[in-house]
Amino acid sequence: MNEEGIEEGNEEEFDAREDFMAWCREHTGPLRRTARRHARDHQAADDAVQHVLESFWRKWEVADLRRKVKNTPGYAQRCVINAWRSMERSETAERERLKKYASGEPVPETQDLYSDIEWKLSLPPMLDMLNPTWRSVIELRYRQGRSFPEIAALMGISESTARRFDRRALIALAEAERAWGEKGGGDGRR
The missing domain is CATH 1.10.10.10 (Winged helix-like DNA-binding domain superfamily/Winged helix DNA-binding domain)
Structure with missing residues (x-):
C-alpha cells in the first residue's frame, strides 16, 4: 500500500483517449470561436483548430503538456492563433510563388x-x-x-x-x- 491507502498495481489506468476526448468536448467550441475571430473564413479557422488538436493528441500522454493545457486556458488559444498565422504565412508565400512563376519572368x-x-x-x-x-x-x-x-x-x-x-x-x-x-x-x- 502507498501513502494514500491505495494498493500498488490497482491504480486506475490512465486512459489518454477518453481524457483527451473529454477535454476536446469542453474546449473545442471556445477554440473555434477564438480562431474564427482571427481567420478570414470558417474553413481556415477550423483547419487551425484541427492542427492544434492533432498536435495535442500526439503528445497527450506527456503529463507536462496535459497540465499546461488544462491549467492554462490561454495556452491552447495561443496555439490556435499561432497555427492560423503559420498557415496564413505559408498560403501567402505559396500564392506569391505561384504568381511569380506563372508570369514567366x-x-x-x-x-x-x-x-x-x-x-x-x-x-x-x-x-x-x-x-x-x-x-x-x-x-x-x-x-x-x-x-x-x-x-x-x-x-x-x-x-x-x-x-x-x-x-x-x-x-x-x-x-x-x-x-x-x-x-x-x-x-x-x-
Whole structure:
C-alpha cells in the first residue's frame, strides 16, 4: 500500500483517449470561436483548430503538456492563433510563388542559399547529385515543411546534424545551379 491507502498495481489506468476526448468536448467550441475571430473564413479557422488538436493528441500522454493545457486556458488559444498565422504565412508565400512563376519572368540571381528552393527542387538532376541523406533532409524540410526537430526525430539524427546537412545540401544545390546554367541548362537565368 502507498501513502494514500491505495494498493500498488490497482491504480486506475490512465486512459489518454477518453481524457483527451473529454477535454476536446469542453474546449473545442471556445477554440473555434477564438480562431474564427482571427481567420478570414470558417474553413481556415477550423483547419487551425484541427492542427492544434492533432498536435495535442500526439503528445497527450506527456503529463507536462496535459497540465499546461488544462491549467492554462490561454495556452491552447495561443496555439490556435499561432497555427492560423503559420498557415496564413505559408498560403501567402505559396500564392506569391505561384504568381511569380506563372508570369514567366526569369527568377532573379541571388547569393542567398534559401532563395528559390522550389525552383532548385524542380530540377531532378540537381537532386540526384546530392548525398541521399542530404536529399532526405531537403525533401523533408522544403517539400513537406517539417521543422529541424521533426527531421532529426524522423531520421534518428541530432537537430544540429539535420541543420548541417540542410546547409551542405543547399550549398551543393547552389553549385549545381551555377554548373547547370554554365552548361546551357536552359534555366532562364543569365
